Amino acid sequence: MKALVVYPNRELLYAASTLGGEVAALVFSEREAEAVKGVAHRALVAEVDPRLPDAVAEAVVKAAQSYQVVLLPSTKNGKTVGGLVAQRLGAEFLTDVLTLRVEGGVLKAERYVFGNKAVAAVEAAPPVVVTVAPGRFQGQPPAVQTTVEKVALQAGSKMKIVSVEEKARGAVKLEEAEIIVSVGRGFKKKEDLQMAFELARVLGGQVGCSRPIAADLKWLPEEHWVGLSGKKVKPKLYLAIGISGQPQHIAGILDSRIIAAINNDPSAPIFQNADYGVVEDLYKIVPILINKLSKTKG
Amino acid sequence: MKVAVLVKTALDTGQLRVRDTVATEETPLKISDIDRNAIEEAVKLKGQDKAYAVTVLKWGPLQKKAQEAENVLREALAMGLDEAYLVADERLLNASHVVTAKALAAVVKKVGADIVLAGEATVDNYTGQIPARVAAELGWPVVTYVRELRVEGGRLIARRDLEDHVEVVEVQLPAVVSVTREINQPRIPTLLAIRAAMKKPVNRLTLADLGVEVAPRIAAAYKPLVIQRKKVVIKDGTPEEKAEKLIQYLRQEGVI
């Protein structure tokens, strides 16, 4: 199937190449066109502000006529563009797909649904719009010859960007962390999180948290937030402390190698989702863990 | 200001039973959580005007679920909306999102609104595509992932919560807006409000009433997500012994 990739990156271009047809990349400047040379058959340059979903959608609709699949990243603007484009093309829009293949002229994909309690196998006939869950398509797009063309556009955007504020960012990069010590509402006071930071330091890991800690209590900045609406992480060890293990939290940690949990409630759902669980009051066991681990680690 | 809220009568995934199969038919409906924030914002914005809820019933069996959807909409009414529209039609169960968006937009056109509010995504399918689709259908601007909004002389000023930054944007009304859970704290209706909601109108519509044509259905099959974890639980001994055991296990796994 011929695919048009919008906001192209390696992963999307690779996913597009597996569909077996021509791959075009829609980019927003000559510089970006340069970056896709050799990995897409065509680079289509639309000179629009990539931050304006309606302007980008306009360019996609214009360029999409000769393509059967439009691929986008699973970002917020990616999904907004996808929704606009899908409706205008009368197309199905499959978001956050985990797998993707063509069979009998139909696109087949899988995605998590129902608060990550189930996997849906969905299929749709072209044209189809798709966003790809990050980290699922690992491979290199094949080397090809690239032609560069311009997409002519007139329509502007109905949205004006007044200002942009960067979010507070610390040194936390949970997506890359090997060990994550994650905290939930089992912690009674903000100051108590110090224990988790200490444990993370001893283990050489980072601190993550459940939604209420970042969103409701605001004890930690949002960059620590793990889950469906937070970060998707894949450490070798995810240690959940005082986290109940609701499906929306689990959604963010499915790809962890080992999940360990500390919770004083033996029926907490986290134990069903963990490799090793300890039924214990975190206030009793975390200081012991810090003590023992710091001794052996020196 | 006249406000329409897109309220998804979603599957209550907390009550979804997954063993060998996924039992969607038996699963009750509930308001998609994030839509409560959209309702709350609508109640704040509407002033002297009216605010109404629109839903397209996507889950069957139709007879049973249409009644449940009505009850769900009563909750939205109890939170302060004035009227509800339920589009219930056999042909909409598992219909494509294209048709769902057309039906929602058709109700908005029929009833009229200065602003359409929705949650950023629904709790059952979590695709987040409907607000943009409805905007495309209406030909209105869409502002997604809004965590703060203000209306000033026919203009909407909003803070969009994106991955690494917050964007302050401006559009002319009418517009479609999707909100995040951070935008407000949804109210819990009082007993009095719940009683009053029983008297508010819930209008049932079919695709024929709206003049919407049906496109092909999307095919979807569900299977339980099987989580393969070791599920070793340490529950006996002193905290000291438990800590020791956990460390041992994690060492064996080579993760610490």
Ligand SMILES: Cc1cc2nc3c(=O)[nH]c(=O)nc-3n(C[C@H](O)[C@H](O)[C@H](O)COP(=O)(O)OP(=O)(O)OC[C@H]3O[C@@H](n4cnc5c(N)ncnc54)[C@H](O)[C@@H]3O)c2cc1C
């Ligand atoms: C649309 C939507 C999206 C969401 N997205 C996310 C998301 O991205 N990430 C996320 O995390 N959540 C998300 N949620 C929220 C999620 O459903 C849960 O509410 C949340 O994960 C619960 O956080 P928690 O486990 O910290 O708190 P709780 O559920 O309150 O659990 C606290 C746990 O701590 C234990 N505990 C208490 N005291 C102690 C003690 N002394 N020692 C040991 N254990 C103790 C308790 O037994 C309990 O299990 C979302 C919800 C919705 C509806």
